[in-house]
Amino acid sequence: MIGSLDPKVPPGPLAQKWRNHRHHARLVSPNNRRKFEIIVVGSGLAGGSAAATLGELGYRVKCFCFQDSARRAHSIAAQGGINAAKNYQNDGDSVYRLFHDTIKGGDFRSREASVYRLAEISNNIIDQCVAQGVPFAREYGGLLANRSFGGAQVSRTFYARGQTGQQLLLGCYQALCRQITAGTVCMLPQTEMLDLVIVNGNAKGIITRNLRSGKIGRHAADAVVLATGGYGNVFYLSTNARGCNVTATYRAYKKGALFANPSFTQIHPTCIPVSGEHQSKLTLMSESLRNDGRVWVPKRKEGRDKPPPGIPEQDRDYYLERKYPSYGNLAPRDIASRAAKEVCDEGRGVGPGGRGVYLDFADAINRLGEATIRERYGNLFEVYEKITGENAYKVPMRIYPAVHYTMGGLWVDYDLMSNVPGLFVIGEANFSDHGANRLGASALMQGLADGYFVLPNTLPNYLASQMGKRPSPDSWEFQGAEDDVRVKIEKLLNINGTRSLDSFHRELGVLLWDKCGMSRHEKGLREALQIIPQLREQFWRDVRVLGTDEDFNQSLERAGRVADFLEFAELMCRDALERDESAGAHFREEHQTPDGEALRDDENHAAVFAWEFQGQGQPPKLHREPLRFETVHLTQRSYK
Amino acid sequence: MNFKLKIWRQKNAQTPGELVDYEVHDISPHTSFLEMLDILNEQLLGRGEEPIAFDSDCREGICGTCSLTVNGEAHGPDHPAAVCELYMRKFRDGATITVEPFRVGAFPIVKDLVIDRSALDRIVQAGGFISARAGSAPEANSILIAKHDADLAMEAAACIGCGACAAACPNASAMLFTSAKVSHLVLLPQGHPERESRVLKMVQVMDAEGFGNCTNTYECEAVCPAEISASFIAKLNREYARAAVQRSMGE
Secondary structure, three states, rough: OOOOOOOOOOOOOHHHHHHEEEHHOOOOOOHHHHOOEEEEEOOHHHHHHHHHHHHOOOOOOEEEEEOOOHOOOHHHHHOEEEOOOOOOOOOOOHHHHHHHHHHHHHHOOOOOHHHHHHHHHHHHHHHHHHHOOOOOEOOOOOOOEEEEOOOOOOOEEEEEOOOHHHHHHHHHHHHHHHHHOOEEEEEEEEEEEEEEEOOOOOOOOEEEOOOOOOOOOEEEEOEEEEEOOOHHHHHHHOOOOOOOOOOHHHHHHOOOOOOEEOOOOEEEEEEHHHOOOOOOOOOOOOOOHHHHHHEEEEEHHHHHHHHHHHOOHHHEOHHHHHOOOOOOHHHOOHHHHHHHHHHHOOOOOOOOHHHHEEEHHHHHHHOHHHHHHHHHHHHHHHHHEEEEEEOOOOOOOOEEEEEEEEEEEEEOOOOEEOOOOOOEEEEHEEEEOOOOOOOOOOOHHHHHHHHHHHHHHHHHHOOOOOOOOOOOOOHHHHHHHHHHHHHHHHHHHHHHOOOOOHHHHHHHHHHHHOOOOEEEEEHHHHHHHHHHHHHHHHHHHHHHHOOOOOOOHHHHHHHHHHHOOOOOOOHHHHHHHHOOOOOOOOOOOOOOOOOEEOOOOOHHHHHHEEEEEEOOOOEEEEEEEEEOOOOOOOOOOOOO | OEEEEEEEOOOOOOOEEEEEEEEOOOOOOEEHHHHHHHHHHHHHOOOOOOOOOOOOOOOOOOOEEEEEEOOOEOOOOOOOHHHHHOOOHOOOOOOEEEEOOOOOOOOOOOOOOOOOHHHHHHHHHHHOOOOOOOOOOOOOOOOOOOOHHHHHHHHHOOOOOOOOHHHHOOOOOOEEEHHHHHHHHHHHHHOOOHHHHHHHHHHHHHHHHOOOOOOOOOOHHHHHOOOOOOOOHHHHHHHHHHHHHHHHHHH
């Protein structure tokens, strides 16, 4: 059982913690590394970079992904950029400033020491990616270019057009390919983790299903690394890829790993609005557009149906510039999203259903010319036109917030190890660095920091005590876990009810968006906690999954994921209810300042909430990791 | 809108497949092509028929997972776009639409519209990388790269690895795919130390996987959702010739 939640932050001054920690951590010598097998689940920025780096160090790595190729992990869709404290622009940036912006952006709900390390490592990431051949944008003199992002007053974002995630991911994918050829990494695509295996209290393997053949596999290892991304698809509609899911982390939670801050979900302010019932996913328009686009709605309700060029300047409300003059259109994501919701709730929203605001480039086009705007954002304008049929060079884009990223995830200590020894969690799958709100261009930074630099330096500290302790996959622990997986699959196939998976998933999504979305309140959360178990009960009685388990069966794949979402949603709402304050993206209507900003309760809630599974049907147990701020001063966030 | 559909159904790699007729009704023009297939699959499920298997993930044209041939064109009629970015407003109401997988010998069919493109991974594994150990990299701005070269490298690097180039090519050639990676890496100074071995190994694996050769029909460029230029194939040929000559001279 879990004692007090100790993040094991190393002693010493903040700026020296990471260095000191590496000086004293235990190591595994080069000729012993090949004796260790490491499982990495996920091949995105975190998993791909971790698998490649651990392989290069000489460990034997098995890397799993559910996609048909490691290159298709959802990191590929990240558009805008990656932050680093290089201060190439000579505009006052520093490691401390990146650290401080990240802590403040997260509304003081993240761990100082982890965030400081992230800011320190940010510079190594850019060096590493350039060495691998990532074609970052450059200036005419051949130096690297930067742009600005929300929540910062410096230009520290490195980018590769609007495809930064793609280029960084291909960098790790290629490094991974090199290790596959070298024989250090065995890549298992189209293979989904369905359970974690714990032997003598340590994570020692996983149970998988090959999505092509349906074959169930047992994999034993010396340590397990989860890099399985976020759970935004619990809302059904999100900017995540269709396959993104909570299954790996949720099933690890059911095996004893703590789930931290599950209610911290980021709603991104600039996405293409929902167009109808048929919609299967939402598309992000990069935050970088807010560098040149101005966000507005008509001042009065009556103006909302007029074509936008016909609305004179004095009848427009540039509400972000009005409310946050110093950051303007580059206010952080949670604030920009809530402001959009507010003006739409007032009836001033534009487009079908009144759920949209304008993102207008007319001024920037007048100032810089269409060619410059095309060069900066051309591909985004094309995507917008494909989806909406509208030309954003002529009429303003319509945007609305959508679920995008999840700050919550499995709880990890400073070494990125969960409370289950041997289970490491990296990238979006852990909860660690973004507090209650992530700043733009920081997800790529965290994924790569964890995979290239943190985990390879902290994993040996655990492995050093594990020599020769890898169990056989024939042991009863593996047998038991495999049996559980088989029972669950069989159960799903035998229900043979009347309703489709999508209908359940959509219903859950609408409920969560309503009760646990951009703003939450006690009454709504309590209602959701009533409804979710009923929906789940209905699912297990009435869902229809066709086909067999010994085959390529996409319905069956998704059925398992939706079943987990139906349980996980309850944990999210419970966390949102328990956190009786507003912080960042978690906006409890009961707790706001007179001008409608999030009002924290530092006295009672300056803590990570980490939930422990207590058995099916039992309420989970709450553990708290108090957050101690030794360097930054807690303040009311102000972007005015 | 209403559509008649002819969709390729195939139980698995061993069983022969066939085109099967379906119909969908009351489709909003703002529905994406894949969402239209989702709607059809919901109908099939309601009738107790197994849904049509097709691949997709990001549904915004960047992951390269979707891979349909629509009315004989890889990714359908709305170039440049992956089929997930195709919208029903591009079709005439009442039209008959034929949907097949990418037809390439090196991409065996798994089921219905789903294919196995692991051959493309193996081409990259052969040498489509720069060896750079984490921890060893020099300061990023110590490597200067002219903007023109960086931009051109980015144009090549934009490939999403969908395989439409091979599907559109009468020779089922993967040369656009291979040339994009070779060009991306050789346009950057970091890619030069492994320049010769990379191109030789990648081409060797490309041939061994059963892809055909380029005969300059430019079908690949026409369907490429990432607008990769066929001029990179010329670059690949030059790189290959250069490396082969150097190798034969014993360098």
